[in-house]
Amino acid sequence: TLERYRTLRNLGLDKHRASFDQTHRFIANFIYELPFGTGRRFFGTGFAPLRKALEGWQVGSIISYQTGGPVSILSGRTTFNQFGGSIGAQLVGSTTVDTFAKAAGIYKTPAGVFFYDPTKLIDVTTNATTGALTGATLKTGLLAAPAPGAFGTFPRTQFNGPKFAQTDISISKRTRIYEKVDMELKVNFINAFNNVSFVFGDTNFDASNFGRISSTRTAARNINFILGINF
Numbered sequence: 001t002l003e004r005y006r007t008l009r010n011l012g013l014d015k016h017r018a019s020f021d022q023t024h025r026f027i028a029n030f031i032y033e034l035p036f037g038t039g040r041r042f043f044g045t046g047f048a049p050l051r052k053a054l055e056g057w058q059v060g061s062i063i064s065y066q067t068g069g070p071v072s073i074l075s076g077r078t079t080f081n082q083f084g085g086s087i088g089a090q091l092v093g094s095t096t097v098d099t100f101a102k103a104a105g106i107y108k109t110p111a112g113v114f115f116y117d118p119t120k121l122i123d124v125t126t127n128a129t130t131g132a133l134t135g136a137t138l139k140t141g142l143l144a145a146p147a148p149g150a151f152g153t154f155p156r157t158q159f160n161g162p163k164f165a166q167t168d169i170s171i172s173k174r175t176r177i178y179e180k181v182d183m184e185l186k187v188n189f190i191n192a193f194n195n196v197s198f199v200f201g202d203t204n205f206d207a208s209n210f211g212r213i214s215s216t217r218t219a220a221r222n223i224n225f226i227l228g229i230n231f
Contacts, residue, residue, distance in 0.1 A: 006080060006151070017157040023067045026209030031060040038176070056174035056182070061192075065165045069201070071115075073100065076204035077145050079152075088154035089143040089205035099142065101159045106198060106213075112136075115162065115200040116211040136209050147205040154205075162198040166191050166218055175228075181231040190222040 005014055034043040035226075037055020075089045091097075110127050111118075111133040118124050125135040133216065146152035154218040172186040197217040203210060 004009075006086070013151060017070050017156065019070055019157060021070055021157070023160060025066040027062070027064050029060070029062045031058060033058045040116055052175055056172075056176070056184075058170075058172045060170045060172075062168045064167075066163065068161030068163050071104070071159055071161045071200065072202045073143065073154050074158045074204050075145050075152050076206065078147050079148050079150055084129070085205055087146060087158065088152035088156055090150070091153045092141055092144050092145045095142045097155060097158050106162060113198065113213040115198075115213045116215055118211070122211050133209075133212070135208075137214050138205055138210045161200045162213070164197040164217055165195050167193055167195070168196065181229065184226075184228050184230060186226040186228075188224050188226070189222070191218050192220040192221065 001176055005011055007013065023156060034054075034057040036043050036057065037051050041054070043051055043054050062209070072106045073089050075087045077087060079087060100116060100121070103120050104115060105117065107114045109118060109124070110131060111124050113123060114136070116122060121139055123135075123137050124133065124137055127134055143154065169189040169192040170186060171189075172184060174182050176182040195218060198213045199212050199215045199217050
């Protein structure tokens with residue numbers, strides 16, 4: 001979306017990576033037809049039922065990988081005009097952006113999944129009986145709200161969120177019935193290896209679930225069967 005300059009006195013304050021930036025993105029696909037059956041290298045002639053059983057097999061795949069989108073830690077305050085949603089938090093004391101960049105990752109704990117190392121940056125509280133998460137807050141003394149009229153010193157879109165990876169695989173068999181008609185059976189494996197790609201975006205420094213990941217970009221493995229007649 002189009003952003004307005006927050007102040008014409010210093011246009012450089014709005015220089016940052018686009019919120020939709022993708023540092024790396026890789027997509028590949030292939031289709032391989034097995035060389036068996038009529039008109040192919042192997043079993044092109046001979047026992048007809050065997051040829052029909054072996055002909056028309058194909059294997060295909062789509063492989064996707066990309067780095068995560070940019071992540072910011074915001075103040076959640078409208079300390080400068082109406083720009084509350086784009087003002088960074090205030091770094092406190094010796095805290096630097098690297099403090100958070102080095103602690104960023106995927107951390108799976110009994111209380112949930114976090115984007116920042118909960119042992120270093122987050123105070124996690126759980127229910128004493130069930131162990132369920134009741135709260136996750138940033139440790140004190142790291143970030144604060146910027147002063148009135150200030151933007152905050154935590155830069156926007158400084159590091160990447162969780163990566164995305166998925167492999168889809170298809171296996172199909174096409175059996176010729178006669179010259180212009182064939183039957184095709186296809187099996188699709190969506191997210192064949194059941195990879196989990198987490199979603200984590202901007203967050204306010206004083207959020208009650210700071211750093212917690214609660215959603216995924218990909219669904220669990222899905223298998224579907226397709227039977228069709230082509231003519």
